[in-house]
Amino acid sequence: MERGGAALACAFRSPSPYHSPPSQWPPPLLRGRHPPASASAGVPRLLPPRGWLFSQIRLLDTSKGLSRCSLKTFSSFGHPRVSLNNEDIEKDKILIDCGEDQDCVLDGIVALGKFDALHIGHRELATHASRSGNPFLLSFVGMAEVLGWEYRPPIVARSDRERVLSSWAPYCRNVVPLEYQVEFSKVRYLTPRQFVERLSTDLRIKGVVAGENYRFGYKASGDAAELVKLCEEFGLSAFIVRSVMDTAKRSYNGATPPVNSTDKGQVSSSRVRHALSVGDMEYVSKLLGRKHRLVLTVNECCLQEREKIVFPKSCMLNMPPADGFYENCGLVNGGYLGLCRVTINSETIDIELEDKNSLTSNLFREDQQLGIEFG
Numbered sequence: 001m002e003r004g005g006a007a008l009a010c011a012f013r014s015p016s017p018y019h020s021p022p023s024q025w026p027p028p029l030l031r032g033r034h035p036p037a038s039a040s041a042g043v044p045r046l047l048p049p050r051g052w053l054f055s056q057i058r059l060l061d062t063s064k065g066l067s068r069c070s071l072k073t074f075s076s077f078g079h080p081r082v083s084l085n086n087e088d089i090e091k092d093k094i095l096i097d098c099g100e101d102q103d104c105v106l107d108g109i110v111a112l113g114k115f116d117a118l119h120i121g122h123r124e125l126a127t128h129a130s131r132s133g134n135p136f137l138l139s140f141v142g143m144a145e146v147l148g149w150e151y152r153p154p155i156v157a158r159s160d161r162e163r164v165l166s167s168w169a170p171y172c173r174n175v176v177p178l179e180y181q182v183e184f185s186k187v188r189y190l191t192p193r194q195f196v197e198r199l200s201t202d203l204r205i206k207g208v209v210a211g212e213n214y215r216f217g218y219k220a221s222g223d224a225a226e227l228v229k230l231c232e233e234f235g236l237s238a239f240i241v242r243s244v245m246d247t248a249k250r251s252y253n254g255a256t257p258p259v260n261s262t263d264k265g266q267v268s269s270s271r272v273r274h275a276l277s278v279g280d281m282e283y284v285s286k287l288l289g290r291k292h293r294l295v296l297t298v299n300e301c302c303l304q305e306r307e308k309i310v311f312p313k314s315c316m317l318n319m320p321p322a323d324g325f326y327e328n329c330g331l332v333n334g335g336y337l338g339l340c341r342v343t344i345n346s347e348t349i350d351i352e353l354e355d356k357n358s359l360t361s362n363l364f365r366e367d368q369q370l371g372i373e374f375g
Helices: 086-091 120-130 142-146 158-166 192-203 224-233 271-275 280-286
Strands: 109-113 134-139 178-183 207-211 236-239 292-295 309-311 324-332 336-343 350-353 369-374
Touching: 120 134, 120 207, 120 236, 120 271, 158 292, 192 224, 207 224, 224 236, 236 350, 271 280, 280 350, 280 369, 324 350, 324 369
Parallel strands: 109 134, 109 207, 134 178, 207 236
Antiparallel strands: 292 369, 309 350, 324 336, 336 350
């Protein structure tokens, strides 16, 4: 576990909250054979709120599937449908940051995804998960290495993710969602059925939450409709949530920039990356539901000049905004230190505090982390 970072907070000129905390509405379920206890009798039937995807449930096969006790466990490394012996199962754990028993998400509701940016669409998944049980995120990591993608710095620093998830508590019935990592190489070759089977038999969860565009299984062969059908067979509840759409619809030079082939106007990590790359921090804040925090590690390469602090870019732990000048920023080091201005160029990040008395030697303890929030 990395150390928690200190933060620099920058205010943008026209702040406006993108979403307010959701009302306490009993969640609709795409039910498995064993509905969760929270969906108790006596709750009045209400029309589902906007944001839930119900069009698929009428088309799903509701026939009973295999019972839990009759299912086999499959290898995520070998060919599909090859059964494992006990020794192989012991070595092939799904969660890489959980214990030997793999019981970290036991009886919980897990949201599925990559969760790079932890943006408002991801927060919406956690919100729905919290309405029917203990909310968890299962984040898939190591995809770039396995698939040969070019390395990109994370949008959220690893050491800062706990803080971001803690800020979601007001949206999640005052519960902080917990995050666990699934190494992509361990599940890459699983078919959709094998993947859901392992969630059910190995992790013993109660249900899943996914977006309407969610793809899973080997070569992304499964979609949201199949996820619902498979969860029905394995006795899990399935929640399919409509995408949170990007209402800002920013354009540059009169044109909306292309993001990727799957872009249908929804909030996405790709949109966040593009907005960061052009330095539109107000737009980034709307997509994230918070200000973007750049986390820096203090080391011997950092310089304290008369009126500013200079960090080499090698100190960055996550993706910065585009090179340029940013005003109305604030520095936090375990507590708020005051407003600052930030200049980012090709080699360094220069921080100039308005209150020069805030520049103390305590800022330069080795391996300490500082963060800059823009927005």
